[in-house]
Amino acid sequence: MWIESTLALRFLRQGRAQTLLILIGIAVGVAVIVFVVALIAGLQDNVIDRTLGTQAHIRVEAPEELNRIAPAPPGTLQLVLEDRRAQTLRPINNWQQVRDVLDGLPGISAVSPIVSGPAFGRRGDAVESVALIGMDLPRYLQVIPLQENMVDGRLQVGSGNAVIGRQLARDLGLRTGGKLRLDAGDGRAAIVNVAGIFELGVRELDARYVYLDLKQAQSLLDLPGGITVIDVTVDELFAADRMAARIAGLTGLRAESWMQTNAQLMNALSSQSISTNMISFFVAISVAFGIASVLAVSVSQRTREIGILRAIGTRRRQMLRVFLVQGAVLGLLGSTIGALAGWSLVAVFNNLGPGLFEVGMPPALIPSAMALATVAGVIAAAVPASRAARMDPVEAIRHG
């Protein structure tokens, strides 16, 4: 390979202007790929982060209540007009056991049992409908980082303490230390102390959520000792749907992943990924054509030299490699420059751009963009290289 590389590098160096132009072309292409992919990945991470800031990866609930339809006696035709059953607040049976199973499942990093249900929050004459969330605080924080979203007071539940959203506090005119009356119907009511106020940034949640400890929520919702939801965090975000299916299979409960809950978002994300891949693909194609045409010109210009090299003993496959190496070198060198440029673009975007979100550099991006360009270079070089290798030395020497 020594002589092949030597010839390849000398040929590239001699064709200075052509080499430089195609290198710029490749670099621009690769910079575009790197920047666009990083930008879209950053955007998607940001959207997913925001979505999952207030949502568990997987939500495990009791199965839906279904109508039980008595089987018809044989030989009769049965016409069924079925209404869905009203879904009452149902506890998960044996939830301690389910929790322990989930705790032991590989790929799951946090499990948080919750009891949740509706109630009214009152202060004086003001009434707001609220969602009671009773949880085991340390476990809950592993799923939703509520501590990062506190705007006032302390994050404390139990012993008559509650944490409420900022919007609810505003609507009811409550401040930290204020008293909130919770009314869950059927005469079950309690007065709690507002220990802290949070803001998750989602209006609906900030206007509705009231965090309590498990025991108080259970007694308000008339589910003593019961829970209604188990929130689960998984290690691998995009394996959540597989994990959900697994949990459903293991426990017989209903398990919904964030990907199902946010199907529309997922759809948008995957179309974005497809368009990013399309951009990369077409840029790679045009880079390949650029390399192919530069090398085709080089083969034509060097016909005589190829002839003389063949005459003095250069094998066909050596001749082939001389041009394949040129394709690889162009791809590698151009993409190195392009990767640096793309990286700088990302840095410029982060420092001088709109600043809506931080664009990270996915660790595999630069190596894979460079590998893509190098492989594209070798493939592109294949046609001119095989033309050089097939050249008849007599014809080639007589040429020109």
Added chain:
Amino acid sequence: MAEPREVMRLEGLRKSYNIGQANEVEVLHGIDLRLDSSDFAALVGPSGSGKSTLLNQIGLLDTPTDGELYLLGQATSDMDDEARTALRGQHLGFVFQFHHLISAFSALENVLMPVMVNQGRPDREAIDRARALLADVGLEKFADSKPTELSGGQQQRVAIARALVTRPALLLADEPTGNLDTKTAADVFALFRRFHQAYGCAVLLVTHDPRLADTCDRTISLIDGCIEP
């Protein structure tokens, strides 16, 4: 000088072009020819008589339509391109009318090129040999010059050094002086003669110049694709 030995032998060699087409033409009509290591021969003949065609067959640059070519005793008609290329790189040296140096390399690197493509990175000994050859052709000062910085005669002398660096058994030259003035042409011929004597390699030169042909030990004349006795 050592006992002369056979370097190359042709038996009934034929070459046709455009086989199977309307314009099929046989250029060489069954050539028998033998060259020994002691030969310093001129190949002469009118234009279009097939001299270049014959030289290309002998140089394994092209494949004959029929007949056999023995190079150092080996029959070559059944060899594939790979084997013919290897044999060519090892035992043959070429000088063409136009020098055909590789323009991206210096004079010294051009002289070393056959060594590099056949054996890879040249060793000290090969580099010394190439330098000595450049000195022999009077260009030791131009070792690092690029071909474009040399005159036509100088370039042709580099090409001669290149043809000899692998110590070939047979040196083939197709009108090596066709492009040079009379004085330079005579110098180049003198070089061939010197290398023939120094290394004992057979030399076959195509030339149109009868005076240069007269300086050779043997004249092979080709007329209409046949060798004149």
